[in-house]
Amino acid sequence: MKIGFPRALYYFDYFPFWAGFFYRLGIEVITSPPTHRQIMEQGLKKASDETCLPLKLMAGHIQALTNVDAVFLPRMVSVEENTYSCPKFLGIPETLLPAVPLGIPVLSVVLNWRKSKRQILKDLQDFGIQLGKNRTEIRKAFIEGQAWQKRYEDSKGAGWDFEDSLREIERATKGLTMSQSTPIHSSIPAKDKDIDRLRISLVGHSYLTLESYANLDILRRLREKAEVELTEHVNQEEVNAHLLGLRKKLFWSHAKQIYGSGNKFVKDPQVDGVIYLSCFGCGTDSMVQEMLARIAREQHKPYMVVTLDEHSGEAGLVTRLEAFLDMVERRKIHEGNVSTYGERLDRDSNTL
Ligand code: SF4
Incomplete structure (x- = not known):
């Protein structure tokens, strides 16, 4: 059996779990190709106009899965205790149904970590009946999926590289076994980093x-111009530490990760500037980007929000990036210098 898995949205965070799960069941997982123009255009035709860019891309990737026996669209309600996925994740099996190629069935299962582990296993075992697998096989597959996901999560942190991690997982799904002891990533040794470059x-x-x-x-x-750190380079303990102080807990899993890591970066004196990559139509982004903007203002940290949609143009992005990096560089060089007028240059500059 070949199951199609769209290379979009939850692929970036939870593919290892599902890859391990299906691998153990002897089911081949076929992913759609990396995004290209046609995938984007197809997605725009099938997804609602008002939805966010990632969901539109998801619709395009689903359409690219033509050579499979079924398309897999899980309903990821919650991926960790006390949090929820964005509501748009929850509706995927219904809202993106028009994108599924004609004649290909959809397989779906609820994954909800707000319930007990026993209940999750039961939901997966019920799903297993559709795959022709018994309860014991599903239990073993569940354990395997969790192990793959844990190794993927553990590999995150300084120097983590997404492409390397995923390449390793995809190799493993094709039968080349993944070493149990080697973390699934190759990190950039700290000594290779140029400390004079912008961060x-x-x-x-x-x-x-x-x-x-x-x-x-x-x-x-x-x-090309700076050392870059990502949300995934911040480990979970640090994310949690930087969530303390919030008057109310964030209950969207991604919003928590982004706020926790963004808060750490904004307060880190080694970081020269922070860019928030957001997308048009995202409810959680509209709140988190503003929360981080306020901290950035207090900390006098250069901060820029880049909002993407399907019409984003290369020229506009390049101009904004160059202007931001120039400003950050100038600020880094002149920080603390006292001008002939007795004023500190750049001390209070901060772009928003
Ligand atoms: S969190 Fe935002 S970007 Fe992600 S699926 Fe929800 S609305 Fe879209």
Whole structure:
């Protein structure tokens, strides 16, 4: 059996779990190709106009899955205790149904970590009946999926590289076994980093910051001029530590990660500037980007919000990036200098 898995949205965070799960069941997982123009255009035709860019991309990727026996669209209600996924994640099996190629069935299961582990296993076992697998096989697959996901999560942190991690997972799903002892990532040794280069942090949803087609290759552009840190480079303890002080807990999983890591970057004196990569139509972004903007203002940290949609143009992005990096560089060089008028240059500058 070949199951189609769209290379969008939850692919960036939870693919290892599902890859391990299906691998253990002997089911081949086929992913759609990396995003290209046709995928984007197809997605725009099938998704609602008002929805966010990542969901439109998801619709395009679903359509690209033509050579499979079924398309897998899980309903990821919650991926950790006391949090929820964005409501748009929850509706995917229904809202994106028009994007599924004609004649291909959809397989779906609820994954809700707000329930007990026993209940999750039961939901998966009920789903297993559709796959022709018994309860024991599903239990073993669940354990395997969790192990793959844990190794993926553990590999995050300084120097983590998404492409390397995913390449390793995809190799493993094709039968080349993944070493149990080696973490699934190759890190950039700290000594190789140039300490004189600018340090810029790029925060945002993984399916935007790591989606090079949709984000107009912002990561590569930044890396040409600066050391770049991402939300995924901050470990969970640090994220949690930087959530303390909030008057009310954030209950969207991605919003928590983005706020926690963004708060850390904004307060880190080694970080020269922070860029928030947001997308038009995202409710959680509209709140979190403003919360981070306020802290950035207090900390006098250069901060810029880049909002993407399907009409984002390369020229506009390049101009904004260059202006921001120039400003950050000038500020870094002149920080603390006292002008002939007795004023400190750049001390209070901060772009928003
Ligand atoms: S969190 Fe924002 S970007 Fe992500 S699916 Fe929800 S609305 Fe879209």
